[in-house]
Amino acid sequence: MPHTEEDIQAMLERIGVNSIDELYSDVPQEVIFKEEYDIPSSMSEIELRKHFEDLGKKNRKLTVFAGGGVYDHYSPSTVAHLLQRSEFYTAYTPYQPEISQGTLQYIFEYQSIISELTGMEATNASMYDGATSTAEAVFMMVASAKKKNRVLLSDTLPERVINVVRTYSKYHGVEITVIAEKNGVTDFEAIKNELEKGDVAGVVVATPNKYGIIEDYSGYADEIHSKKGLFCIYADPSALAVLKTPAEWGADIACGDGQSLGMPLNFGGPYLGFISCVKGMLRKMPGRVVGVTKDADGKRAFVLTLQAREQHIRREKATSNICSNQSLMALYATIYVALMGKQGMKEINVRACDGAHYLYDALIATGKFQPAFPGEPFLKEFVVKTDMNIEELNKRLLENGIMGGLDLGDGRLQFAVTEKRTKEEIDNLISLIIA
């Protein structure tokens, strides 16, 4: 706050009042806060830094062998470096396109990249996270279906995604049916039975699913479309560089969490949610979208477009209330994917897959673990069963600076491996487990 006492006096004079308090003379005295705030006294940078460092010491950076939707991928230092350009991070939403071409263009590049990964024709400028983007996808399906208000979720979607969709749907008035899994994969027969009832607006499944299994969705799109329903796939965008895409499975919508595109673990956020769809659903898609256009001199330029769908125009008739995007995280994902490129995005998946199978084979070889879902293909994440005391095991690993597998209950343990985990780290994990 830069004003000197002299500034304030001169400004008050211009306004024609004697004190700043006079500017609050319209506020009832009874609501003016006169007590002292119950927050600490002002800190200098030196004190502030110390405070944060002290708090930081109460966290522990670990060698991560868990995923659960958040993966410890490596991000080249260039990404974080470029993200510190304050022309990017101190800008507002690009409502003045003439002086926001930087933001608008990277969003266009982001949309292009996500569309390449999902195989879909359109992608919006990003959503809050994977769970909320799925809730928005569910609403999109209901808004597109005529008089159908029920959506089926496979139980093999991440639990947190199902929970958020349930919350959104409960209040919005959409009926959700969760289809119980069968041996770790989606129960297609149960979905077919539900579709027969004729009231299903759409179906949501996951690739890879919550256990890391790459499910086979052959026949789903035809079956769902024949019952006039829509098909949505929740996907790991990093894995889509190698996995069969939502478009190839015949989906109408793809959604998911962008964290796997190199984003730091960030204790849960910020990440981003993405949502892509086929061209025909474009006008039902929530959120911001950037398109190409020309300026008065014929130069290529980028603008926010299709704004007629959005809340600030349609108010209570809008398809969604979202009025922001995770713009800076979209920039993060864009720069990350640009650096990794066509080959790199494939290579990290190959690496993670090889590493995950190396760990899997080593765990089975100890004789203490069995496959939880024998024969099911997986990429970077898998589940094993064990008679060991998981709590004790993970405690021991934590003491050694390792975040072990996620405890799924019933003696099931879920591990994830990214390209960041070396063979030595995996060997060390195994030796600690059998110790």
Add this chain to the structure above:
Amino acid sequence: MKYYDKLIFELSRPGRKGYELPENNYGNDAFSALPADLLRKDNAELPEVSELDVVRHYTNLSNKNFGVDTGFYPLGSCTMKYNPKINEELSGLSEFTAIHPLQDEKSIQGALELYYNLQKALANIAGLYEFTLNPYAGAHGELTGLMVMRAYHLANGDSKRTKVIVPNSAHGTNPASAMVAGLEVVEVKSKPNGSIDVEDLKPLLDDTIAGIMMTNPNTLGMFETEIMEIAKLVHEAGGLLYYDGANLNPLLGKVRPGDMGFDIMHINLHKTFSTPHGGGGPGSGPVGVVEKLAKFLPNPKVKKNEDGTFSIISDDESLGSISSFLGNFGVMMRAYAYILTLGKENIRNVGPLATLNANYIKESLKDDYLLPIDGVCKHEFVFDGLKDKSTHVTTLNVAKRLLDYGFHAPTIYFPLLFHESMMIEPTETESRETLDEFIEVMHKIAKEAKENPEVVIEAPVTTLVRKLDETGAAKNPILTYRQYKKETEQA
């Protein structure tokens, strides 16, 4: 400087690389063994570029942007205050950025303590009982807050309370959030000064009303002087008061929403608490409530244990979860740093100085621009275009001309109460010199409008691109590079 107009895809050359991985020594070739029918057929057409290509490309793009660090950003309702650099650095500490949200509680005590401290500080600043920091943005906070409202009435067996009152001057997100939360919107009229018309409100207050959504000061920057009466009426009718925190800045250090009778509110950390807007996000929209509503706040929650440690808990009576984890933690770190820097002493000055700056601009410009409501404003105010209507120079023209002079435009054509709305919010972090420069330019534009209107109507002329064809973009939406390439090749 040379005009730069490449897309990252246009720099691509087959085989070029911008990364390096260590040797693959797992020795198992597991990927090759995956069933081919589960893999994609064609490669994603992603860029193939070098590290230097990437650095130059995005540096060049950043030069095509205007941010708070570039210049004055008087965008009404958006509170574009300075984003202190120390906050950026502290939020990047790896002890926070490198922790996994599902780590054992013992290994994330620092992060949980920060969440708890910030939650407590916001509750005190807002005069409410408890906050959740999980919502990702202001609109997400609104949605969460309205879910709390509904959860409360449903828990009381009051299922017919399905309507929410929203002033017709409200931000567009208010009615949209109500719709998403399954509530029906009932509009209450505003008086000419933008305040809620209490006489119009009274007949709406029956037993179908869940509550009212308001902001104070209202969208015209005027304080709702009848707030205590409104609070009393709504509470007597069994409804709850929701406070849209978009306009909290002028009250910081002066008035607490809880003390005005509000039961639920959201705060935009990216406005009032100086976290960067990031080109549109990530933001953070914490939601605070009075004590009787605390149990309904979304899961997960952070609780302080008796031994001083912190835990993540789930509450059975909670409305459920609205986020994957505990929200945009990185944004919270910056807001927490900002609050500690201000401290209990300096927080007192935030609202008053923001209000001083707004009134200073208003009084300096009201001879040239039409001030529809005279009187003291708070952090922002609205002009209804130029005072001299004979020039046919519109608010849009003025806004674009400001770009030529190196300022960001104000918020325009909102609120909808006037035809030529121009909403100006300077914030407390701008110096008198900056305000004076802005005032001078605004006078100059008014003069140009009178003497040489073409100059203003043709604006902008100094920007990298000008007068974009927005209609064409919407008529034939080209949203990806693949589509762009296809259409330009066909043409």
